Amino acid sequence: MNWLLEPSVSTFGPDIDRLYYIILVITGIVFVLTEGLLIYFLVRYRKRPDRRAEYIHGSTRAEVLWTLGPLVIVLMLGFMSKPVWDRAKDPAHFPEDALELTVSARQFEWESYYPGAGGDPDAQDAFSILNRVHVPVGEPVILHLEAEDVIHSFFVPRFRVKQDAIPGRTIPVWFEITEPGEYELGCAELCGIGHYLMDGVVVVQSRAEFDAWRAEQHAAALGGTGAAQLAGSGDLDGAPADGPVAEGGL
Amino acid sequence: MSTPTAREKTDWDIPHYAGDHHEELSFIRKYVFSTDHKVIAVQFLVMSLVFLALGGFLALLMRWQLGFPGQPLPGGTLLPETMAPGGIILPEFYNSLVTMHGTFMIFFAIMPLLVGVFGNLLIPLQIGAPDMAFPKLNMASFWMAVPAGLIMLASFWVEGGAAGAGWTAYAPLSASGDFTGVYLGQQLWLLSLFILGFSSIAGAVNYITTVINMRAPGLTWFRLPLTVWALFITAVLVLLAMPILAGALIMLLTDQTIGTTFFLPEHGGEPLLWQHLFWFFGHPEVYILILPAFGIVSELLSNGARKAIFGYHAMVLAIAAIAFLGWIVWGHHMFMSGMNPMLGTTFMVTTLAIAVPSAIKVFNWLGTLWKGNIHFHVPFLHAAAFVALFIIGGLSGIFMASAPVDIHIHDTYFIVAHLHYVLFGGSLFAIFGGIIYWFPKMFGRMMNPFWGHVHFVGTFVFYNLVFFPMHGLGLEGMMRRLYDPTQYAWLADLQPWNVFITWAVFGLLAVQVVFFVNFVASIWTGRKAEANPWQANSLEWSVPSPPPHGNFEAMPIVYRGAYEYSPPDRKEDFILQNEPPRDPVGDRVEPEPQPTGGLEGSE
Numbered sequence A: 001m002n003w004l005l006e007p008s009v010s011t012f013g014p015d016i017d018r019l020y021y022i023i024l025v026i027t028g029i030v031f032v033l034t035e036g037l038l039i040y041f042l043v044r045y046r047k048r049p050d051r052r053a054e055y056i057h058g059s060t061r062a063e064v065l066w067t068l069g070p071l072v073i074v075l076m077l078g079f080m081s082k083p084v085w086d087r088a089k090d091p092a093h094f095p096e097d098a099l100e101l102t103v104s105a106r107q108f109e110w111e112s113y114y115p116g117a118g119g120d121p122d123a124q125d126a127f128s129i130l131n132r133v134h135v136p137v138g139e140p141v142i143l144h145l146e147a148e149d150v151i152h153s154f155f156v157p158r159f160r161v162k163q164d165a166i167p168g169r170t171i172p173v174w175f176e177i178t179e180p181g182e183y184e185l186g187c188a189e190l191c192g193i194g195h196y197l198m199d200g201v202v203v204v205q206s207r208a209e210f211d212a213w214r215a216e217q218h219a220a221a222l223g224g225t226g227a228a229q230l231a232g233s234g235d236l237d238g239a240p241a242d243g244p245v246a247e248g249g250l
Numbered sequence B: 001m002s003t004p005t006a007r008e009k010t011d012w013d014i015p016h017y018a019g020d021h022h023e024e025l026s027f028i029r030k031y032v033f034s035t036d037h038k039v040i041a042v043q044f045l046v047m048s049l050v051f052l053a054l055g056g057f058l059a060l061l062m063r064w065q066l067g068f069p070g071q072p073l074p075g076g077t078l079l080p081e082t083m084a085p086g087g088i089i090l091p092e093f094y095n096s097l098v099t100m101h102g103t104f105m106i107f108f109a110i111m112p113l114l115v116g117v118f119g120n121l122l123i124p125l126q127i128g129a130p131d132m133a134f135p136k137l138n139m140a141s142f143w144m145a146v147p148a149g150l151i152m153l154a155s156f157w158v159e160g161g162a163a164g165a166g167w168t169a170y171a172p173l174s175a176s177g178d179f180t181g182v183y184l185g186q187q188l189w190l191l192s193l194f195i196l197g198f199s200s201i202a203g204a205v206n207y208i209t210t211v212i213n214m215r216a217p218g219l220t221w222f223r224l225p226l227t228v229w230a231l232f233i234t235a236v237l238v239l240l241a242m243p244i245l246a247g248a249l250i251m252l253l254t255d256q257t258i259g260t261t262f263f264l265p266e267h268g269g270e271p272l273l274w275q276h277l278f279w280f281f282g283h284p285e286v287y288i289l290i291l292p293a294f295g296i297v298s299e300l301l302s303n304g305a306r307k308a309i310f311g312y313h314a315m316v317l318a319i320a321a322i323a324f325l326g327w328i329v330w331g332h333h334m335f336m337s338g339m340n341p342m343l344g345t346t347f348m349v350t351t352l353a354i355a356v357p358s359a360i361k362v363f364n365w366l367g368t369l370w371k372g373n374i375h376f377h378v379p380f381l382h383a384a385a386f387v388a389l390f391i392i393g394g395l396s397g398i399f400m401a402s403a404p405v406d407i408h409i410h411d412t413y414f415i416v417a418h419l420h421y422v423l424f425g426g427s428l429f430a431i432f433g434g435i436i437y438w439f440p441k442m443f444g445r446m447m448n449p450f451w452g453h454v455h456f457v458g459t460f461v462f463y464n465l466v467f468f469p470m471h472g473l474g475l476e477g478m479m480r481r482l483y484d485p486t487q488y489a490w491l492a493d494l495q496p497w498n499v500f501i502t503w504a505v506f507g508l509l510a511v512q513v514v515f516f517v518n519f520v521a522s523i524w525t526g527r528k529a530e531a532n533p534w535q536a537n538s539l540e541w542s543v544p545s546p547p548p549h550g551n552f553e554a555m556p557i558v559y560r561g562a563y564e565y566s567p568p569d570r571k572e573d574f575i576l577q578n579e580p581p582r583d584p585v586g587d588r589v590e591p592e593p594q595p596t597g598g599l600e601g602s603e
Ligand code: HEM
Pocket: B168, B286, B287, B289, B290, B332, B333, B351, B352, B354, B355, B358, B393, B394, B395, B397, B398, B400, B401, B406, B409, B410, B411, B415, B418, B419, B422, B423, B426, B427
């Protein structure tokens, strides 16, 4: 049992983690006080033949106190949560000039669509890859999340990102990652019998690496190969669903 | 013993109190199609304990797969090929297990235990009424719940298996069998809950009417036991919430069967509509699953501590506040659903606010113990455990209520931990305590206290071993409803925890056998119970165990509240609500009978 979170690697992640720790401390204190009091009362006021319970029905002062106390605490938590929530989720607060991609979920795989070098999603050199998302480090990224069949949920624990993908809608998700690396992506919403097979990877690269990788893909797309070569398919017998980084396979 | 004084004092002509009934009922009318609220309570009890056991068994199958993914289940070859060929649980069967475990536990175990059993048993007895306002409707309520349960159960064996879209049945996964391979199973799921909804509504109408109209003279609203308050407010929630579910179920059923597209986006439907409808019902539903437990626990704590409920009015207000706020928090289940983030903020604030009345309840329970003289009887132990565990469930709720923190923990095992702390640690502990406490009023005997202690300690320990580590799994990112966590590299490392939890579940279920055996054996061999074995105050303890048909020999008259424990001017540390007071000279004070609407409604 570990109450510490694995460090987050997104720009808004530390804000979320700070809130988490604040709540952990507050609830921790409340937990110790209330459970401590419970145990103390159980021991202190256990039945004794010579004692009688006191005839007390309550105290208005105590009621007011323990109504206002929690109220102040939760209101405070609300005020602290709102800016963090807005920053992470509200499109009005999303950064400008982010790298924009489309990620589409289907039973039981993820597909990331990269527009052509000129920015045209229908260009000849546009390409897509399965169960992987490549993004540059230190730059804002907006994923336009779509679903083709049922609801899935795009979950990258280390990013502190989770967003349901809903068929019939496109939902923007943003993040900016501060450390390069390969981060596991999962599906957090029950989506059918292959729900447990929807693992993927988000590859966070330096700008140079990212550009080189993308150029390669553009070229491959023009050459008529491209995504198909990189990607397997997320089929149900648990065959490795992704490229070289499939760690979780059979 | 019934109160002879009450009989002396009233010359009310009440045709249907006990003693006036002399005709013998046939076996069928007495035990099967009975209109006696106490018999119906026992019927609900038997039904829900069967489904509780079944739900536990389904959980064990799930845990086997989670602890030992892909390994054949011991004895699993007994299961059909379509569920577990060679004893290995299939992913589609696993999804059915997840769905049906949640469905059975919520709709066919906890809800009927709290509302069906305690509502039926306690409302008439604690308000001094001979029966429910509409005894035949009451009977119908039970006999609608049974086929609903059987339909649900039967769906395991239809082609495609039982529903597999989760107890929350999110569309579009649930809206078309093409996505799951489950057609008929999902439809039976919908049909079953639809029928169960009628059962619940019939019960709710009855409870509301009975409490409003049939309270004994002198039993004012603020003299009611908190169980009655809680069950009354719960009934209001049921009456308002079930029709919403019923509407949503029908829409989903027509999407499934006759080609409507309420929730299917290709033709203009809206998947999120299902979630809004479901949780607009669903959040009040989770309070339906806890408010009666609040009432039971208040009763048990006060009785054990021999002390009045601390802040009775605050307790009533807190229940009412929770019931009201419960209608405007549903969006906290949908923070990640893609609904407008502005709405997320609104629901975050209301959800945080609902933690306040929950806190008030906990503080008042602690206040009740303060300066008490605590008798650690088995029901009391369950109530104390309830408080300890509900604190944990309430506090974990705060994490999830903060929408940004919920980003990380939504749809993970953290949620599973939370809901089991409130529903198992909370509701089910209250239910165990309540069954043991009121067992004499159902069966005329006491349950064995030694085995009661064994069951209590074992359950408390194993329960925490099972569910506490789930908080950690959730924080590490382990998703809910996952057939095989080892498929994810970051979850494979957590496998030792999953194995540990699975073994703990074996322990937890094994201990439940103690309860079931104690329960069944005590019906025939338990110590015969006197009228008031716990030396409690409320009206059910003024009549024999079990009470006769019609409950009270004459209409009781109530002189005081239900929690007058350890009054200073008495040797005993309790006083029945209907024991007439004495004036300083020793004569009885004339009561002020308050007709509360008469009994025309009774059969
Ligand atoms: C302090 C009071 C409480 C708060 C603040 C609270 C908050 C929440 C929140 C925010 C969620 C959604 C989390 C998510 O899915 O991401 C949730 C889920 C849940 N809560 Fe609570 N809760 C509280 C008390 C209760 C009580 C008393 C019950 C029932 C007895 C309950 C039963 C549930 C259940 C069953 C779920 C999970 C539903 C599902 O997705 O399957 N909660 N709670």
